[in-house]
Amino acid sequence: xxxxxxxxxxxxxxxxxxxxxxxxxxxxxxxxxxxxxxxxxxxxxxxxxxxxxxxxxxxxxxxxxxxxxxxxxxxxxxxxxxxxxxxxxxxxxxxxxxxxxxxxxxxxxxxxxxxxxxxxxxxx
Amino acid sequence: xxxxxxxxxxxxxxxxxxxxxxxxxxxxxxxxxxxxxxxxxxxxxxxxxxxxxxxxxxxxxxxxxxxxxxxxxxxxxxxxxxxxxxxxxxxxxxxxxxxxxxxxxxxxxxxxxxxxxxxxxxxxxxxxxxxxxxxxxxxxxxxxxxxxxxxxxxxxxxxxxxxxxxxxxxxxxxxxxxxxxxxxxxxxxxxxxxxxxxxxxxxxxxxxxxxxxxxxxxxxxxxxxxxxx
Numbered sequence: 267x268x269x270x271x272x273x274x275x276x277x278x279x280x281x282x283x284x285x286x287x288x289x290x291x292x293x294x295x296x297x298x299x300x301x302x303x304x305x306x307x308x309x310x311x312x313x314x315x316x317x318x319x320x321x322x323x324x325x326x327x328x329x330x331x332x333x334x335x336x337x338x339x340x341x342x343x344x345x346x347x348x349x350x351x352x353x354x355x356x357x358x359x360x361x362x363x364x365x366x367x368x369x370x371x372x373x374x375x376x377x378x379x380x381x382x383x384x385x386x387x388x389x390x
Numbered sequence: 391x392x393x394x395x396x397x398x399x400x401x402x403x404x405x406x407x408x409x410x411x412x413x414x415x416x417x418x419x420x421x422x423x424x425x426x427x428x429x430x431x432x433x434x435x436x437x438x439x440x441x442x443x444x445x446x447x448x449x450x451x452x453x454x455x456x457x458x459x460x461x462x463x464x465x466x467x468x469x470x471x472x473x474x475x476x477x478x479x480x481x482x483x484x485x486x487x488x489x490x491x492x493x494x495x496x497x498x499x500x501x502x503x504x505x506x507x508x509x510x511x512x513x514x515x516x517x518x519x520x521x522x523x524x525x526x527x528x529x530x531x532x533x534x535x536x537x538x539x540x541x542x543x544x545x546x547x548x549x550x551x552x553x554x555x556x557x558x559x560x561x562x563x564x565x566x567x568x569x570x571x572x573x574x575x576x577x578x579x580x581x582x583x584x585x586x587x588x589x590x591x592x593x594x595x596x597x598x599x600x601x602x603x604x605x606x607x608x609x610x611x612x613x614x615x616x617x618x619x
Binding site: 277284293301303308319333334339340343357361368369372 | 409426466468471480486491498502506508519524525528532547548551559562565569577578581584598
């Protein structure tokens with residue numbers, strides 16, 4: 267019973283996301299609207315964490331499997347990609363490494379500044 | 391063969407079975423190349439190629455697994471909510487971190503597209519490559535890129551982030567759990583996030599947040615960067 271209720275809530279929020287996606291002319295997918303709705307409901311306590319927790323965690327746990335079918339579809343786009351295959355792969359990999367390093371280091375640097383600042387304040 | 395191809399369950403069983411083999415291999419050999427996602431994709435492509443089965447007949451069954459992707463992504467709000475204190479405490483660092491990643495992505499793609507002498511259409515095709523597929527497809531469509539190639543670049547990026555994200559963080563000296571999550575999520579969207587979720591709760595929550603924020607910021611950045619090439 268608990269799981270049926272949780273699943274119904276999650277699917278209903280997904281549906282609300284899809285409706286927003288259709289109504290608002292922005293390239294923002296249903297899943298992101300749904301994520302914002304669920305986060306808002308939880309933070310405003312309109313929805314208790316226990317109303318979605320177990321089923322939600324299970325869906326997150328099995329999420330990697332859901333990426334398999336669309337990625338296997340790469341075998342079909344092989345043809346059109348061939349012409350710039352090397353460019354696509356090189357740009358994708360290199361840019362991912364640089365983005366990861368820059369965003370990670372900058373976040374870490376600012377957190378470090380704040381933590382240091384916090385310590386000083388506490389000391390003074 | 392015809393019998394297998396026509397059954398909706400064939401694609402589902404192949405997907406689940408291939409993923410299970412990936413999990414077993416990873417447990418046995420603790421090498422990063424035995425990433426369950428990578429192993430599953432390789433096995434599925436190999437089986438389809440050897441048996442001469444079209445992707446479309448495989449996907450008519452397997453797509454029933456992928457429809458859960460929207461509800462699963464919605465549920466990423468749960469770990470995010472559980473880390474709300476951490477989110478509030480580090481809000482500035484998180485937002486600047488994600489914004490820097492989004493700008494870096496656009497700049498590196500523009501620079502490398504010039505280096506490879508790519509045309510405008512190829513360049514805008516690659517611009518959405520670090521964001522989640524659903525936003526990426528929409529953006530590629532808006533920019534008038536090749537949507538199939540955008541999807542391919544997004545998959546390559548996500549798969550790479552899923553396989554190598556943790557190692558790259560270590561190599562680049564990204565140690566703080568919040569920074570790790572932001573780095574993996576901003577660079578490799580939901581596919582990276584599913585790995586960040588395995589690293590830790592904080593990493594997973596921060597990575598989920600990055601997917602949503604970086605996705606929206608990229609839509610804005612694309613308008614600025616669209617006409618560079």
